[in-house]
Amino acid sequence: MNNTSLLQLFELQPGQYVSGESISQELGVSRTAIWKQIKKLEAAGYRFEASRRLGYRLISIPDNLSAAELASRMKSNVFGKEVQLFDSVESTQNIARAAAEEGAPEGTLVIAEQQLNGRGRMGRGWVSPRGKGVWMSMVLRPSLPIYFAPQLTLLTAVALCRSLKRITALPIGIKWPNDLLIEGKKISGILLESAAEDERLTFVIAGIGISVNLEEDDYPVELLEKATSLRIAGGKKLERIDVITDFLQEWEQLYFLYQEQGFSPIVTLWEALSVSLGKPARLITPQGDIVGVPIGLDETGAIRIQLEDGSVKPVFSAEMGEPL
Amino acid sequence: MNNTSLLQLFELQPGQYVSGESISQELGVSRTAIWKQIKKLEAAGYRFEASRRLGYRLISIPDNLSAAELASRMKSNVFGKEVQLFDSVESTQNIARAAAEEGAPEGTLVIAEQQLNGRGRMGRGWVSPRGKGVWMSMVLRPSLPIYFAPQLTLLTAVALCRSLKRITALPIGIKWPNDLLIEGKKISGILLESAAEDERLTFVIAGIGISVNLEEDDYPVELLEKATSLRIAGGKKLERIDVITDFLQEWEQLYFLYQEQGFSPIVTLWEALSVSLGKPARLITPQGDIVGVPIGLDETGAIRIQLEDGSVKPVFSAEMGEPL
Numbered sequence: 001m002n003n004t005s006l007l008q009l010f011e012l013q014p015g016q017y018v019s020g021e022s023i024s025q026e027l028g029v030s031r032t033a034i035w036k037q038i039k040k041l042e043a044a045g046y047r048f049e050a051s052r053r054l055g056y057r058l059i060s061i062p063d064n065l066s067a068a069e070l071a072s073r074m075k076s077n078v079f080g081k082e083v084q085l086f087d088s089v090e091s092t093q094n095i096a097r098a099a100a101e102e103g104a105p106e107g108t109l110v111i112a113e114q115q116l117n118g119r120g121r122m123g124r125g126w127v128s129p130r131g132k133g134v135w136m137s138m139v140l141r142p143s144l145p146i147y148f149a150p151q152l153t154l155l156t157a158v159a160l161c162r163s164l165k166r167i168t169a170l171p172i173g174i175k176w177p178n179d180l181l182i183e184g185k186k187i188s189g190i191l192l193e194s195a196a197e198d199e200r201l202t203f204v205i206a207g208i209g210i211s212v213n214l215e216e217d218d219y220p221v222e223l224l225e226k227a228t229s230l231r232i233a234g235g236k237k238l239e240r241i242d243v244i245t246d247f248l249q250e251w252e253q254l255y256f257l258y259q260e261q262g263f264s265p266i267v268t269l270w271e272a273l274s275v276s277l278g279k280p281a282r283l284i285t286p287q288g289d290i291v292g293v294p295i296g297l298d299e300t301g302a303i304r305i306q307l308e309d310g311s312v313k314p315v316f317s318a319e320m321g322e323p324l
Numbered sequence: 325m326n327n328t329s330l331l332q333l334f335e336l337q338p339g340q341y342v343s344g345e346s347i348s349q350e351l352g353v354s355r356t357a358i359w360k361q362i363k364k365l366e367a368a369g370y371r372f373e374a375s376r377r378l379g380y381r382l383i384s385i386p387d388n389l390s391a392a393e394l395a396s397r398m399k400s401n402v403f404g405k406e407v408q409l410f411d412s413v414e415s416t417q418n419i420a421r422a423a424a425e426e427g428a429p430e431g432t433l434v435i436a437e438q439q440l441n442g443r444g445r446m447g448r449g450w451v452s453p454r455g456k457g458v459w460m461s462m463v464l465r466p467s468l469p470i471y472f473a474p475q476l477t478l479l480t481a482v483a484l485c486r487s488l489k490r491i492t493a494l495p496i497g498i499k500w501p502n503d504l505l506i507e508g509k510k511i512s513g514i515l516l517e518s519a520a521e522d523e524r525l526t527f528v529i530a531g532i533g534i535s536v537n538l539e540e541d542d543y544p545v546e547l548l549e550k551a552t553s554l555r556i557a558g559g560k561k562l563e564r565i566d567v568i569t570d571f572l573q574e575w576e577q578l579y580f581l582y583q584e585q586g587f588s589p590i591v592t593l594w595e596a597l598s599v600s601l602g603k604p605a606r607l608i609t610p611q612g613d614i615v616g617v618p619i620g621l622d623e624t625g626a627i628r629i630q631l632e633d634g635s636v637k638p639v640f641s642a643e644m645g646e647p648l
Contacts, residue, residue: 145641192521192522317470
């Protein structure tokens with residue numbers, strides 16, 4: 001008995017219970033063998049209802065990403081030109097970095113159905129359950145001085161925000177520097193790891209986590225106040241492949257626009273999408289807290305904070321706390 | 325027969341030839357075994373003269389660095405607090421980076437007698453013959469935004485230049501950004517590899533190559549026009565341990581000065597040591613060549629180039645060609 005023959009039996013009777021006895025007769029295997037096979041299918045993302053009296057009913061099939069379908073539907077040219085699709089990994093970021101160190105070209109994309117040890121900013125974890133989100137990392141090789149790496153972080157947030165707003169029509173905004181929020185709750189994470197020699201970038205690994213179809217019970221309780229998903233916020237399930245292909249197209253367009261026209265169009269777009277501007281905030285830095293009103297980005301990508309005395313201070317790196 | 329017993333024989337008759345026959349009798353081994361042992365000692369840095377008639381004469385013993393001596397003579401507190409001393413490695417840079425990824429603390433120093441595949445800027449190689457120079461890499465963990473990484477490159481060049489001038493009294497100057505030159509010839513190389521998450525540095529691996537005691541025949545002929553050593557330029561051999569300990573002390577002092585007072589004292593020191601300022605030059609960048617007169621550093625670490633029309637343009641990253 002293989003998965004296919006068992007699944008075919010269920011497909012012949014969609015939505016119906018199939019008794020263990022009839023499966024046993026059709027496939028010539030024991031009831032125990034059937035039970036073991038059902039468990040295997042469940043581990044791969046299939047969901048069944050089991051009834052001692054009626055047998056098994058197939059409720060849902062896994063929504064796995066397919067490399068072939070991704071390739072055929074990709075709307076970007078360089079971003080995602082090569083895709084490495086994994087079932088379960090520790091972290092897509094580590095795989096993409098190893099690929100970059102081995103010479104993988106710009107646009108190489110690592111996607112996983114599940115991350116066992118997804119990484120967020122500042123060494124925090126990132127919830128990445130199987131099949132529920134977009135967990136991916138891309139190799140970038142911008143020919144840029146290291147000064148400009150933070151601009152890529154802001155650019156990536158703009159691209160993701162524009163794409164997700166277009167697909168979902170949800171009120172998504174950017175919290176400085178690169179968190180996307182719906183009504184104050186985080187729906188995605190962006191982590192750019194840069195490698196440089198002297199003043200030149202050699203590669204950048206852009207990690208993107210998008211909480212697409214997570215349900216409330218996918219989150220640890222303590223995160224529910226701070227995190228949500230597109231599905232929870234919008235009330236409907238989305239096809240992850242639509243999310244991926246639309247975002248890659250938007251991201252690639254902005255990336256090439258940036259290389260041609262510089263950072264100023266990105267600043268305009270970022271400021272228009274930001275939910276951080278104009279509200280008093282506390283910025284936590286290793287040198288101490290800064291309290292003031294964020295009023296925009298400067299030409300390097302630092303956020304400009306208006307202090308109480310009216311002066312404006314650029315802040316390059318901080319954790320932004322809640323508005324005061 | 326071990327190295328010690330053979331070497332003791334030579335030490336009993338300093339500067340003299342010792343015949344194969346007498347060695348053979350003293351140690352009770354064959355002439356072939358002696359020849360093999362001499363080859364092993366030569367591979368470890370000992371040098372012999374061999375004469376069919378007279379036997380072998382020990383000319384020089386290897387000037388190996390000793391971890392214990394380094395530790396006892398170190399004048400810095402954090403830099404070089406932990407030293408990993410190797411005989412022969414591909415590249416100290418790779419070893420230090422792996423150590424940093426495993427969590428090695430700031431100041432962890434990797435030194436090798438020899439690099440088989442020493443790395444310079446822009447993927448070029450670096451001549452690192454056994455025992456002739458200082459080939460080392462240090463782990464730094466500055467709590468800084470990524471914007472400031474290029475300032476560390478300039479700081480490192482200043483520290484090395486000040487230290488080597490003090491030790492040798494040679495006319496050493498800095499070519500932008502971080503090459504040290506004596507009369508136009510390179511005597512050291514600095515390569516800083518940075519790793520960052522978003523806008524924050526996670527670690528920096530500072531690779532330093534100092535051509536201390538290389539002789540002309542240590543260089544490929546085509547490099548002799550462009551490279552020299554402290555020994556060739558100054559006419560005398562230096563103790564590498566003096567070079568290492570003095571530089572680490574100077575470097576650490578400037579590093580902590582920088583963290584307290586910012587970049588401006590480093591700019592002053594760099595400009596005073598630079599041989600690049602005031603002379604028309606061509607700067608080669610991925611976006612094309614820039615021709616003008618370097619007139620100083622700006623507050624980010626970019627070099628300010630006065631163009632023909634009198635305007636001043638900051639250049640963040642380039643290869644600086646010969647003065648025009």
